[in-house]
Amino acid sequence: MSKGASLIKPASYTALIVLLFLIPLFVKGAYFLHILIMAGIAVILTSSLRTIATTGQISLAHAGFMAIGAYTSALLVMKLDLSFWAAFPIGGISATLLALLVGYPFVRVKRVYFAMLTLFMGEVIRLTISEWRDLTHGTSGLLNIPPPNSIVIPGLLNIAFDSKVPYYYLILALVLISLLFLYRIDSSRVGRILLAIQQGDYVAESVGIHVTHFKVLALCVGCFFAGITGSFYAHYIKVLTPDSFGVLQAIYVVVYMVVGGRRRIYGAILGAFILTLLPEFFRILKEYQPFVFVGILLIITFFLPGGLADLPRLGASMLGRLKGPGVNHA
Amino acid sequence: MLEIKGLTKHFGGLTAVTEFDMSIYSGEVVGLIGPNGAGKTTMFNLITGFIPPTKGHILFEQVDITGKGTHAIAAKGIVRTFQQNAFLPDMTVLQNVLTSCYLHPKSGVWEAIFNTPGYRKKEQNALHHAMEIIEFLGLDSVSDELAQSLPHGYQRLIGIAIALSASPRLLLLDEPLAGMNANEVNETLVFINKIRSVGTTVLLVEHNMRAVMKICDRVIVINFGKKIAEGLPQEVKRNKDVIEAYLGVSEDAA
Numbered sequence: 308m309s310k311g312a313s314l315i316k317p318a319s320y321t322a323l324i325v326l327l328f329l330i331p332l333f334v335k336g337a338y339f340l341h342i343l344i345m346a347g348i349a350v351i352l353t354s355s356l357r358t359i360a361t362t363g364q365i366s367l368a369h370a371g372f373m374a375i376g377a378y379t380s381a382l383l384v385m386k387l388d389l390s391f392w393a394a395f396p397i398g399g400i401s402a403t404l405l406a407l408l409v410g411y412p413f414v415r416v417k418r419v420y421f422a423m424l425t426l427f428m429g430e431v432i433r434l435t436i437s438e439w440r441d442l443t444h445g446t447s448g449l450l451n452i453p454p455p456n457s458i459v460i461p462g463l464l465n466i467a468f469d470s471k472v473p474y475y476y477l478i479l480a481l482v483l484i485s486l487l488f489l490y491r492i493d494s495s496r497v498g499r500i501l502l503a504i505q506q507g508d509y510v511a512e513s514v515g516i517h518v519t520h521f522k523v524l525a526l527c528v529g530c531f532f533a534g535i536t537g538s539f540y541a542h543y544i545k546v547l548t549p550d551s552f553g554v555l556q557a558i559y560v561v562v563y564m565v566v567g568g569r570r571r572i573y574g575a576i577l578g579a580f581i582l583t584l585l586p587e588f589f590r591i592l593k594e595y596q597p598f599v600f601v602g603i604l605l606i607i608t609f610f611l612p613g614g615l616a617d618l619p620r621l622g623a624s625m626l627g628r629l630k631g632p633g634v635n636h637a
Numbered sequence: 638m639l640e641i642k643g644l645t646k647h648f649g650g651l652t653a654v655t656e657f658d659m660s661i662y663s664g665e666v667v668g669l670i671g672p673n674g675a676g677k678t679t680m681f682n683l684i685t686g687f688i689p690p691t692k693g694h695i696l697f698e699q700v701d702i703t704g705k706g707t708h709a710i711a712a713k714g715i716v717r718t719f720q721q722n723a724f725l726p727d728m729t730v731l732q733n734v735l736t737s738c739y740l741h742p743k744s745g746v747w748e749a750i751f752n753t754p755g756y757r758k759k760e761q762n763a764l765h766h767a768m769e770i771i772e773f774l775g776l777d778s779v780s781d782e783l784a785q786s787l788p789h790g791y792q793r794l795i796g797i798a799i800a801l802s803a804s805p806r807l808l809l810l811d812e813p814l815a816g817m818n819a820n821e822v823n824e825t826l827v828f829i830n831k832i833r834s835v836g837t838t839v840l841l842v843e844h845n846m847r848a849v850m851k852i853c854d855r856v857i858v859i860n861f862g863k864k865i866a867e868g869l870p871q872e873v874k875r876n877k878d879v880i881e882a883y884l885g886v887s888e889d890a891a
Contacts, residue, residue: 488750495749496736496760499728503736506725513685513719514737514803515711524746 327479331472340471344543346583347478348536351485353563353579354572355532358489360564361498362525363505364414364421367557369533371429372402374436374552376534377541378443381452384542391455395538402534403527410523417508429557437549448548455542474543481539485532486572492528493572501525555597562600566607568614577615638663638838639684639715639807644693646679646862653679654862657693661807666829666839668853668870670846676862677842678720681809684840685717686710697807712740714806718813724795726785730776733784733795734767737802741766770801774828790821797828807838814845826852850874 334340352369359366380398383389389397413424436443443449454468455477466473492498503511504518512518541547559582567578582600586593611617639661646654654676661667669677682688684695686707695703702710725733741763748756771780774794779787784795793813800808810829814822822845829852833839843849849856850870858866858879866876873879 491750491752495752495756496739496744496763497746497749499732499736500739502728503725506727507723509687509719510723510725510799511736511739512687512707513711513717513723514799515708515716515740517706517708 324483328476331475337471340475342584342587344471344474344478346580347475347482348540349560349563349579349583350482350576351532351536352560353567354486354489354575355529355536356560357564357569357572357575358492358501359525359529360569361493361501361505362522363418363508364522364526365418365561366425366526366529367422367554367561368425368429368432369529369560370552370554370556371432372406372530372533373537373540373556374432374547374549375402375405376537377547377552378436378449378537379534380538381449381541381547382442384453385449391453391542395455395535395542398538398541399531399535402537403531406527406530407523410526411519414519414522414526426554426557429552429554433549433552436552443547443549446549448546449541450546452541452545452547454545468542478539478543481535485535486576489528489532490572497521497524559600562604566603566614568616570613571616574614574616581615638698639840640696641684642694642696644680644683644695645691646676646683646688647691652862654683654690657859657862657864659857659864659867661838661840663838664833664836665854666833666841666852668849668856669840669842669859670844670849670856671859675859677859678811679862680859681717681811681842684710684809685715711803711805714804715809716800716803716805716807717809718796718800718811720811720815722789722792722796724784724792724799727783729781729783730771730787730791730795730798731767731780734770734798734802735763737799738763738766739803741802741804767802770798773801773831774798775824789816790818793817793821793825794828797825801832805837807840808832809840809842811842812844813841814843814848822848 330343331340352373356366356369359369376398379401380391380394383394383397384391409428413421413428416424437446439445457465457467459465468474468477492501500511500516500521503516504521508518537552544551560579563578563582564575565578566582567576568574582603586596586599592599607614611621613620639659641657641659644654644657644659645652657680669680671677679688683690686702686705686709689704693703694701697710697713697715700713702713702715705713725736728736744756744759768777768780771777774797776791776794776798779791784792787795793816797810797813800810813825813829817825826848829839829841841849841853853870856866856868856870856873857864858873858876866873866879868876
């Protein structure tokens with residue numbers, strides 16, 4: 308690779324990030340920022356779910372673990388007067404601890420059985436929240452959750468969370484940090500091991516990899532990000548009801564991931580971003596969202612099993628074929 | 638090096654292995670042979686901890702490893718290959734081998750995520766180790782190909798490469814020659830000899846008798862989960878029990 312080409316990628320990433328930081332300067336509409344914030348939440352959820360799925364296991368409890376983070380953080384702030392900035396990581400940690408607790412028994416089963424177990428786990432979390440009325444106010448929900456405390460550096464900075472803009476910057480920072488972390492996992496030997504577990508767990512085990520540990524690790528990492536996302540969501544939306552974290556939400560995250568493509572982390576980003584933005588532009592889509600998503604999912608699994616992230620590669624190989632035989636076959 | 642005492646495995650009412658005793662000494666190539674269903678692969682599964690024994694003990698270098706997990710046994714130095722093609726299909730040959738270098742050198746999760754200098758050094762070492770194994774097995778020309786896209790002979794070699802990259806001291810090969818043509822068989826035998834020459838002990842399950850007789854220092858014959866003979870290849874070949882139970886009374890044997 309020439310030096311010029313190796314600079315294109317970092318440069319375009321930097322440009323994209325700068326653009327994302329500049330958006331609130333151009334866009335004044337609160338509604339549009341709201342959509343972007345929700346897309347940011349979906350991006351973290353989807354890419355963290357992908358880390359779990361790399362081991363070959365699809366978790367349908369992701370919305371449930373998000374609820375754990377959301378309720379933990381909201382209740383800590385409301386009942387114990389904790390600062391949001393302390394409750395926020397605790398939200399993530401509590402989801403991680405629960406994942407650690409259920410992880411070892413759960414990862415004993417594979418594939419569809421794991422999906423079934425996590426499906427029930429998600430439901431158990433949701434039902435526990437709706438039945439534990441003393442603490443969570445059940446289905447009537449937690450209301451008036453306070454916003455994050457203002458960031459004040461005397462004389463320098465005073466950021467109050469009184470409009471969408473600080474929330475936008477907060478979620479943008481969270482997205483960038485989460486993606487950096489998940490990307491590091493993906494491109495390091497940890498990611499290689501997780502993929503190896505998906506490809507042949509007995510092979511991995513036979514060369515000394517503690518498969519169970521790594522599966523639980525993936526689950527814990529994924530659930531940590533679900534937890535902190537939940538915490539952000541709670542203090543952003545300011546109202547929590549158990550129904551915000553149902554099976555459908557969990558399935559949507561899986562749909563984002565599959566439509567975007569599981570092989571690459573940008574597939575998860577792409578899927579989450581496109582599928583959260585799309586219904587906003589076509590109101591009709593929003594009314595029939597489950598149907599539309601199922602349709603998109605079917606089309607993708609039939610015609611583009613690698614997801615949207617696979618398009619560039621397919622395009623390149625098609626071009627290669629058009630150029631004539633023997634051109635692009637390494 | 639490896640000592641097996643009174644090893645027994647029941648699967649429900651079926652007894653796969655009965656009161657099996659066996660010793661393997663450092664530096665040997667030992668053949669474990671027997672008719673189909675005799676319990677050879679069960680022995681492999683027991684030694685490497687894929688299944689726990691019902692009774693008996695397995696000692697590796699005087700340490701009891703009975704009932705330990707496969708990954709822990711691999712960390713002690715016993716690594717196996719599989720009868721079916723066992724590799725990571727959707728990864729390149731290099732990635733296959735690199736992933737299997739997990740133990741050598743081992744690095745922590747956090748240093749990998751934070752990309753510390755220590756981790757990068759270990760990755761370099763692992764890459765070096767992986768390339769050595771790939772070159773050793775002559776896979777360098779296909780190291781960037783996806784494992785699933787390669788012909789059968791290469792895939793079997795990848796299986797061996799994966800096992801080797803865990804730096805075993807005792808390597809268990811489960812029918813490494815199955816489905817190979819005469820040329821590939823000869824090449825693989827050369828590899829096995831090379832593996833032994835660097836000090837790795839080999840336990841071999843194989844149906845290709847000519848190859849077993851050629852390469853093994855010692856042969857153990859198992860039938861219906863019991864050891865029926867043990868000794869030098871020539872001795873075993875002439876053993877009456879073996880001929881009857883395993884080879885049958887054929888013109889060759891007579």
